[in-house]
Amino acid sequence: MSCQKAALELNTGSQPGPKSPERTEDVTAFEDYSTGLLENQLSVCDFVKIQKAFEVLRLWDIQHQLSIQRIACSFPESQDFRCLFHFDEAHGRLFISFNNRLALLAMKSDASKRVKSHEKAVTCVLYNSILKQVISSDTGSTVSFWMIDTGQKIKQFTGCHGNAEISTMALDANATRLLTGSTDGTVKIWDFNGYCHHTLNVGQDGAVDISQILILKKTILVTGWERAITVFRPQNFNQFFIQPEEWKGGIQHHHDILCAAFLPPQTVVTGSYDGEIVLWNSSTESAHHVLHPDYQRLLKSKLDTKPQKLLSAGRSHSTHPVADQSTMGVRNFEIDTEGKNAVMRLCFLKVRKNTAVTGGANLVSCGGSGYVRFWDIYKKQLLAEFLAHSGAGTIIMSTDKMNRYLTTGDLDGWLKIWNIEEYCLNSSKNKITKAPTLIRSFQPHEDRISSLEMCELGGQLLIISSSADCSICVTGVCNAPVWIFGQAKHWHIENYLFLPKRDTNLVESDIQKEISLFSKEESCLDPTEHSLLNKKNKDDSTYNVRPSEDINLGIKYKERSTYMKETQKPYYGEVIKKSFSAFRSLSIGVLEELPEVNKPAFLLDPEKYFRKEPEEEHPQIPEAPSLFETLKAVFDEKNLFPKEILDHERKAKQLCQEKSCEVKKNK
Numbered sequence: 001m002s003c004q005k006a007a008l009e010l011n012t013g014s015q016p017g018p019k020s021p022e023r024t025e026d027v028t029a030f031e032d033y034s035t036g037l038l039e040n041q042l043s044v045c046d047f048v049k050i051q052k053a054f055e056v057l058r059l060w061d062i063q064h065q066l067s068i069q070r071i072a073c074s075f076p077e078s079q080d081f082r083c084l085f086h087f088d089e090a091h092g093r094l095f096i097s098f099n100n101r102l103a104l105l106a107m108k109s110d111a112s113k114r115v116k117s118h119e120k121a122v123t124c125v126l127y128n129s130i131l132k133q134v135i136s137s138d139t140g141s142t143v144s145f146w147m148i149d150t151g152q153k154i155k156q157f158t159g160c161h162g163n164a165e166i167s168t169m170a171l172d173a174n175a176t177r178l179l180t181g182s183t184d185g186t187v188k189i190w191d192f193n194g195y196c197h198h199t200l201n202v203g204q205d206g207a208v209d210i211s212q213i214l215i216l217k218k219t220i221l222v223t224g225w226e227r228a229i230t231v232f233r234p235q236n237f238n239q240f241f242i243q244p245e246e247w248k249g250g251i252q253h254h255h256d257i258l259c260a261a262f263l264p265p266q267t268v269v270t271g272s273y274d275g276e277i278v279l280w281n282s283s284t285e286s287a288h289h290v291l292h293p294d295y296q297r298l299l300k301s302k303l304d305t306k307p308q309k310l311l312s313a314g315r316s317h318s319t320h321p322v323a324d325q326s327t328m329g330v331r332n333f334e335i336d337t338e339g340k341n342a343v344m345r346l347c348f349l350k351v352r353k354n355t356a357v358t359g360g361a362n363l364v365s366c367g368g369s370g371y372v373r374f375w376d377i378y379k380k381q382l383l384a385e386f387l388a389h390s391g392a393g394t395i396i397m398s399t400d401k402m403n404r405y406l407t408t409g410d411l412d413g414w415l416k417i418w419n420i421e422e423y424c425l426n427s428s429k430n431k432i433t434k435a436p437t438l439i440r441s442f443q444p445h446e447d448r449i450s451s452l453e454m455c456e457l458g459g460q461l462l463i464i465s466s467s468a469d470c471s472i473c474v475t476g477v478c479n480a481p482v483w484i485f486g487q488a489k490h491w492h493i494e495n496y497l498f499l500p501k502r503d504t505n506l507v508e509s510d511i512q513k514e515i516s517l518f519s520k521e522e523s524c525l526d527p528t529e530h531s532l533l534n535k536k537n538k539d540d541s542t543y544n545v546r547p548s549e550d551i552n553l554g555i556k557y558k559e560r561s562t563y564m565k566e567t568q569k570p571y572y573g574e575v576i577k578k579s580f581s582a583f584r585s586l587s588i589g590v591l592e593e594l595p596e597v598n599k600p601a602f603l604l605d606p607e608k609y610f611r612k613e614p615e616e617e618h619p620q621i622p623e624a625p626s627l628f629e630t631l632k633a634v635f636d637e638k639n640l641f642p643k644e645i646l647d648h649e650r651k652a653k654q655l656c657q658e659k660s661c662e663v664k665k666n667k
Helices: 002-010 029-036 044-053 504-523 527-541 555-567 606-610 643-666
Strands: 058-061 066-070 083-088 093-098 101-106 122-128 133-138 143-147 153-157 166-171 178-182 186-190 196-201 212-215 220-223 230-232 257-263 267-272 277-281 286-292 295-298 308-311 343-348 363-367 371-376 381-387 396-399 405-409 415-419 437-442 449-457 460-467 472-476
Touching: 122 460, 133 166, 133 472, 166 212, 178 212, 212 257, 220 257, 257 343, 257 363, 267 343, 267 363, 343 396, 363 396, 396 449, 405 449, 405 460, 415 460
Parallel strands: 122 166, 122 449
Antiparallel strands: 058 066, 083 093, 093 101, 122 133, 133 143, 143 153, 166 178, 178 186, 186 196, 212 220, 220 230, 257 267, 267 277, 277 286, 286 295, 295 308, 343 363, 363 371, 371 381, 396 405, 405 415, 415 437, 449 460, 460 472
16 A cells, blocks of 8 residues: 555646546446556656665664665565565574575674774684695685784785685695685695695585595595595695596485594594484495484495484484385485584593593594584484584684684673583493583674684694684683784794793693682681682682673682682793782891991092003004015016016017017018
8 A cells, every 4th residue: 555655645636648528428337447556547758767765775764764774685576475584693694585596794893993804704713734824715716824922914815716715724734735725616736835736626626615635545525515535645636637436435414514523543424414424434434324303224235225214313302203225225314404403513631542442432523513522432422512602603623732622602692611521431321411611702703603613832732713894813722812823913822821831741730829828828828818818819709800701710720720820920931829828927026227337448539549540652663674674685577577588588579689680671
């Protein structure tokens, strides 16, 4: 009705077409009806105005009844269409559907004042431990290199894949070659001077979404856009353009493979969008088991025709019915098409080498719905799962080399650091749902965290994160400031994080001694002072915490942190010891007068000590005689030149004289 009213207002009092002075009697009822229709009463100009008014989209403030924004969209040509809107207010996204078309409009916060590391969204970040450099890539096909200790950019490669996005990167085992994967369907192998040595034709001349590059000793595995693993063998790299080879294990996933991980000597795991984790033997390239939060199943070789059974993965009940099936047979259970269990990252806990005997988790997965899961690949069991980020969608993660800490990041730019050093060390019949100790929770980014890397510099752990907000950040595990690569002022990271090195074997015993000493001295205080001291300690535990940051330390970590705070402070490479006791009996009296001091002799008689002595007369040095006076004999040609030269010159003169005489006679 509002459209009809608007249309009538556009052409008020106007009638299109010629008017006949009088109506004939043979006007039919149909003609009367058609003349009364609204569209028949509008002129061409009216239709043009209506078209401009609907060129399909305005955002309105309902309270003030004002148009906030006008958006130009492509409108379906058909008159029969259906339009649906869904506004995700939490993330500032508007979904619009026009029949079979789907559009997404995202609201971006004003980030003009925020430091940007790249001009476009950052997609991946790596750390080169040999050169101590951070390597980053973005959607504009740019690769940048940064010094981690100062944040200075040292070099940049532009147009690595033309205008195509670089989706992932990897370093070879020697950290001398950089591999970049792009949406143009290629993986390129670079040196650090910017020279491309090989181009791997991953997508077979087509555009694909490469999510990970996994480099093994004899193969390079590429995943992300299909159910199969794409493999390249470096021993066959005898040309610039390299074509993929066949993966002997074939297709074992039912959905796209998103990630992979390797555990020496020959275990490879791959995770897919539907939540399945397939275990492979890298030597034979054959799969032997499938893990899933709701089930597990055995895989048989191609020669085996007997069906395998689905086995329970440790849950009390399964949402998927158990059924017999072949390796690639039709499954009777539902497929996860929404990605609630999607496996975005896989990490092996390589430090836990005895889990095959003692039990415990040695594989960590994360992804859909914000869950982190711990697996025992030897017993094919899900030992623990916990919700790391509630309501944040898919998450990614990274762990340090010693497997002490786990860092997770979500779509809203939040990072969480977990202490997993003693988490899931033993097998249990019941699945653990309690989360490990959360050390730190903060928001260094304004948008989706695209990549995470944990590294060690000078004995201290650092977390490097990249985001779609065009920034790369680095920080420490606990209470460290957050630095952004690209900021105007370079930092010196050792001044903030590093303490003098100590014997790690004595740390625990020293902590216990200091804690016991502290408890003894606390007991000497009266109740009032004891309560004040406890209050001070409580206040110190939240000191220097930013508003958007939550910290929760375990008992063991709190003891270590308290010890570091109270007993040591970095000061020009030295350790300053602080006293634990309070100065309750300190009193300051009047200072005693100093006795009169006699002035020294050089002040009483300065002329005697500081006057200038007369200069002594020095005997004059006689001048040296001239060269003419000291020359005993005059040098002539006979004394200076050999006899042969003099004879040759004499003969030449005689010959010259004779010739000149002959010339004169002839004249």
